[in-house]
Amino acid sequence: MDVSPILDQLNDAQRQAVSAPAGNQLILAGAGSGKTRVLVHRIAWLIQVERISPFSIMAVTFTNKAAREMRGRIEELLGLNPRGMWVGTFHGIAHRLLKAHWQEAKLPQNFQILDSDDQLRLIKRVSQGLQLDEERWPAKQTQWFINHNKDEGLRPDYIQTHGDPHQETLVRIYRAYEEACQRGGMVDFGELLLRAHELWLNNPRLLQHYQDRFPFVLVDEFQDTNTIQYAWLRVLAGDRCAVTAVGDDDQSIYGWRGAKIENIQRYSQDFQGVETVRLEQNYRSTRTILDAANAVIENNFGRLGKTLRTDGDDGEKISLYAGFNEQDEARFIVERIEEWQRKGKSLESCAILYRSNAQSRILEEALLRESVPYRIYGGQRFYERLEIKNALAYMRLIINRNDDAAFERVINTPTRGIGSKTVDGIRLFAREQGCSMWDASEQMVSNKGLSARAANSVAAFCALLNELDNQTQELSLEKIASAVINSSGLIEFHEKEKGEKGQARVENLQELINACRAFNPENDDLSPMEEFLDGAALDAGEAQADEFEDAVQLMTLHTAKGLEFPLVFMAGVEEGLFPHRMSAEEPGRLEEERRLCYVGITRAMEKLYISYAESRRMYGSETFNNVSRFVKEIPDALIEEVRLKTAITRPVSFGSSYGDSAQSRPRLGQRKLAGRLSDDGGDTGLSLGQRVLHPSFGEGTILHFEGNKIQINFDDVGSKWLIAGAKLDPL
């Protein structure tokens, strides 16, 4: 066997990981160290050198995107599609198991997946059903409670309430929610994992079957596994399976979602003879960038230890810019991007990363002003959009009339005169009869259990669905979607919505038909529509329009994990924002913020800009933040502070409230600076060296004017840059 295609072009550590003898292995893969490559080559090695059948291999990822990429790259390397291999997300694989063994899992064959929005609605209804005050038991919090416990593998019976009445009520809702899910054949994300785990624990023969089938399991992003995922893997692995765990403890940024960074350490103890390989050679960033990243992450304790190295050049220093407010910061970034563009570089190669989504608006405005195209990642996902979920609900009802969640969603969408009172009545009747809302509706229509008006509307709705079902029996998925969207009245409903919103929604519905056309069914046991709907629930769909235009990329630091860009801006690197004030207190959470910073820095290939704003409007009021502690953790030698030396072109506006001081005479030698005019044409009356009073900082002396900012040395709080318009009273 010629192993060169598999091992060539790998460094020693990568080669060691790829060609290790079959067994448990932990691959600690630093940022940019070729992690996916090693994973893919390891699989190729198993198949081609160790002669392992693809049927014996399972590869688990966290995102659909990662799963797709892995499948694609394996195919590329092997030159063929490794049939029989399972590649998917934890949730996707759990779903597959439950679909295959629905009876053992005690689920209806056509069980539905609840996304978090569906889940929240259901929790609200369940809480109402228990007569609980929504103020005291906010559905959001209950949802967090339920999901948190499911992530920990805890069913209601196993939760320790210690007699705390608050906890006990939450457990009661949890229990009622579970019953509602079971009644309606609905499964949320956490439940998929929990059920799949229990499926094996309760069916030893089934477990045996899968243990025999998958002697090789590979897991990507191991640092992001939560308790139930780890437990599931542990059960599958038994004591014969070889597990390859790939991860980076320094890039664990989802602890707040239940991910357990400790799972990496635990793995070495729980699994037999784990061989550890560190991938520390970085192929992405300049030495300067890596040194900065290493210096920051060194401040965390209890790391498994790993230092990124490169053979590359030092590269440029990291530029640090102190904007005097968020607008100034945004303007600075946009100017640097235009500069980059003038050098003939693409916009696609630039990313602006920020801690929280709220920061994107100011950046967008600045980009818009200069007509720089941009693309924002994150935000609402395609299959989570209201109009899409409505259309899908019709499709779900075609398959299964007893899908109450879908029923409630569209019985009056578009509005057809069925108010909440009627729906409440149907729900109540369904509960009493122990039947679905669909059945309840039919009964109430024939029993005269409804007002004539309501009965009419409900009957019409039922007829519409029955007709859709009949019409579409033999049609392709695309035609079904098209029929649903057109006959349901959803298009007209959204068309008359005012503003651009309606237009966008109609386009999205059109896009849904396109997605149906492009859909490739793979599972013979399911109808294409069933398969499509399951897929839609598990894959949010990276609907990003305008993929073709060259555009700057805007996203949160979390979203940027796994990506790389030649030019990176980290914006808003301030105390309070990053690290976020909610995380700054607890050491564990602060360390996670630091890992996020590490992730951010290591996204940059050639050049990194870090910026912050000395003053920022947050929640409507102005806040003054210091530069982030993380910046101070970067050695000075790697940083170059940017001070704009641009000519003062813009007039300064300190407001017109100083009209009376227009006569105050600038002192000699300061005429040029002090004589600038404010926007409304009046002299600001402020001059260098002048004493002023600020409402929060007290008295100070004006040190500098620059652009439309002003530096003042305050007696109490030291020197600060303020914006034009700051409330300054000349003394």
Add this chain to the structure above:
DNA sequence: AAGATAGTCGTTTTT
């Protein structure tokens, strides 16, 4: 059933 209005709340979000 749409529109207006008051009140709330405010990190990050793989599935």
Add this chain to the structure above:
DNA sequence: CGACTATCTT
């Protein structure tokens, strides 16, 4: 501040 929700109004 401003986006989103719940509630009230016509």
